[in-house]
Amino acid sequence: MQQTKIVTVDELAAMVPDNCNLAIIKDDSSAPSEAVRALVRRGVKGLHLLTVPTGGYPSDLLIGADCVSSVETSGVSLAEFGPAPRFGKAVKSGKIKIKDATCPAVYAALQAGEKGLPFIPLRGVLGSDIAANRDDWKVIDNPFADEGNSDPVLLLAAIRPDVALIHVEKADRFGNVWVGREKELATVAHAAHCTLVTAEEIVDDDLMASTTTAAGCLSSMYIDAIAVAKNGAWPVGLGDLYDRDTEHLRSYAAAARDDDAFDVYLQRYVFAAPARASA
Amino acid sequence: MAGQGRIDAFFLGGGQIDGQANINLVGTGSYPETDVRWSGSFGSAYLYYLVPNVILFREEHSPRVLVPKVDFISAPGISPPEHHRVGGPKCLITGKAEFSFDPSAGRFTLVSVHPGYTLQDILDSTGFDFDYAEDVPMSVEPDDQTLSLIRGPVADQIRGLYPVFADKVFG
Numbered sequence: 001m002q003q004t005k006i007v008t009v010d011e012l013a014a015m016v017p018d019n020c021n022l023a024i025i026k027d028d029s030s031a032p033s034e035a036v037r038a039l040v041r042r043g044v045k046g047l048h049l050l051t052v053p054t055g056g057y058p059s060d061l062l063i064g065a066d067c068v069s070s071v072e073t074s075g076v077s078l079a080e081f082g083p084a085p086r087f088g089k090a091v092k093s094g095k096i097k098i099k100d101a102t103c104p105a106v107y108a109a110l111q112a113g114e115k116g117l118p119f120i121p122l123r124g125v126l127g128s129d130i131a132a133n134r135d136d137w138k139v140i141d142n143p144f145a146d147e148g149n150s151d152p153v154l155l156l157a158a159i160r161p162d163v164a165l166i167h168v169e170k171a172d173r174f175g176n177v178w179v180g181r182e183k184e185l186a187t188v189a190h191a192a193h194c195t196l197v198t199a200e201e202i203v204d205d206d207l208m209a210s211t212t213t214a215a216g217c218l219s220s221m222y223i224d225a226i227a228v229a230k231n232g233a234w235p236v237g238l239g240d241l242y243d244r245d246t247e248h249l250r251s252y253a254a255a256a257r258d259d260d261a262f263d264v265y266l267q268r269y270v271f272a273a274p275a276r277a278s279a
Numbered sequence: 280m281a282g283q284g285r286i287d288a289f290f291l292g293g294g295q296i297d298g299q300a301n302i303n304l305v306g307t308g309s310y311p312e313t314d315v316r317w318s319g320s321f322g323s324a325y326l327y328y329l330v331p332n333v334i335l336f337r338e339e340h341s342p343r344v345l346v347p348k349v350d351f352i353s354a355p356g357i358s359p360p361e362h363h364r365v366g367g368p369k370c371l372i373t374g375k376a377e378f379s380f381d382p383s384a385g386r387f388t389l390v391s392v393h394p395g396y397t398l399q400d401i402l403d404s405t406g407f408d409f410d411y412a413e414d415v416p417m418s419v420e421p422d423d424q425t426l427s428l429i430r431g432p433v434a435d436q437i438r439g440l441y442p443v444f445a446d447k448v449f450g
Contacts, residue, residue, distance in 0.1 A: 053322075054321065073319055074320060074321050075318040075320065076318055076319060077318035077319075080442070080444060081443075083317065088317075091306075091313070091316045092306075092314070092315075094312045100305060100311075100319055100320060101320075102325050102353075103321055103322040122325070123325065123328060123329060123363055124325035124327070124329060124354075125325060126362050127352070127358050128320075128324045128353060129305070129310065129351045129352040130320055133311070150361045151361070152362065153363075246442075246443070
């Protein structure tokens with residue numbers, strides 16, 4: 001097992017290969033916005049994006065900057081600021097391939113991935129057009145059903161992302177990562193082949209040394225690299241640390257509706273802005 | 280939690296809702312390169328099957344929303360008997376009326392019309408067929424106790440998740 005590397009945000013972005021399967025967690029839990037801006041600057045191409053289970057600002061930005069070739073998602077939106085315009089446009093034009101899912105299916109498939117299982121069953125979904133359009137999902141008859149009773153059940157192939165990109169409040173210098181109540185970060189990191197983390201700060205204390213912190217911690221054995229990104233979720237909020245930037249998200253939602261305005265946005269907030277908090 | 284039956288009720292909306300209570304959260308036109316693309320189905324394709332009392336809601340009550348047949352079924356209103364289904368739609372509430380849903384018939388019935396609207400308004404603004412009585416009653420307006428619950432503790436909870444919406448509705 002390799003030791004967790006401490007790197008800059010741009011070095012972290014360089015560790016995400018073109019054309020890989022990249023998992024990003026929903027904005028309410030962990031928006032890796034600064035890392036995504038670095039990915040856009042590095043010109044990453046052909047990403048197969050998985051949103052866990054939904055996407056917001058970072059996903060829309062990546063799609064709008066032509067970094068993405070397919071998206072598996074239960075929904076991409078800017079929540080109270082309206083639809084995700086770049087996502088909508090890219091799907092409608094056929095520029096990105098869409099794999100529509102439903103939230104519990106994304107979680108269940110990742111849980112299969114973290115356990116090393118080939119697949120996992122899930123209730124519901126049968127008879128929907130989501131299931132009808134997913135030829136990678138299968139339906140079997142429940143082998144444990146009472147004799148003579150037909151009980152069709154959906155099976156999902158396990159998901160193991162090539163890379164998971166997450167943002168957290170803090171990590172320690174040993175590579176342990178504090179996730180607190182956001183347990184889905186652990187699920188994604190366990191399932192992924194490589195987990196890259198941006199953190200508001202890297203502390204000297206060993207977070208695994210105390211049961212209080214260890215209980216909300218992800219072991220360094222799952223973490224490949226960590227970069228400090230102060231305010232790294234901005235303009236999305238992060239836990240109890242800071243709220244979302246309402247004005248900025250509102251202006252993004254407006255800019256992203258127009259091709260030229262979106263290009264201006266990218267120039268101003270992505271290309272002209274170096275990774276502000278690179279260590 | 281829903282899978283174990285720990286959730287009693289859930290609210291679901293839809294970009295389109297049809298007369299069989301199918302909901303569409305994906306888009307209009309032919310899939311996948313739809314004419315209009317919405318966010319996606321979120322948890323609907325799971326919760327609709329497993330939560331016993333799903334309350335469908337949509338403030339806009341118009342033929343473009345309440346359609347004869349949705350363009351994409353994010354989650355179906357009814358399922359064949361062999362599909363495991365303990366949950367589903369109980370009713371549909373819009374800005375103009377309330378309907379109940381009968382899963383065995385796969386149809387809505389108009390329960391009441393909100394003050395300010397008539398039966399004819401509902402017939403004109405609903406794109407799907409539904410059952411109704413000519414003397415359909417007027418919806419009962421919430422009493423003071425219910426209003427203070429909505430504007431007090433409920434508003435506070437909503438504000439945590441949807442502050443912009445809460446500011447708009449509750450001030």
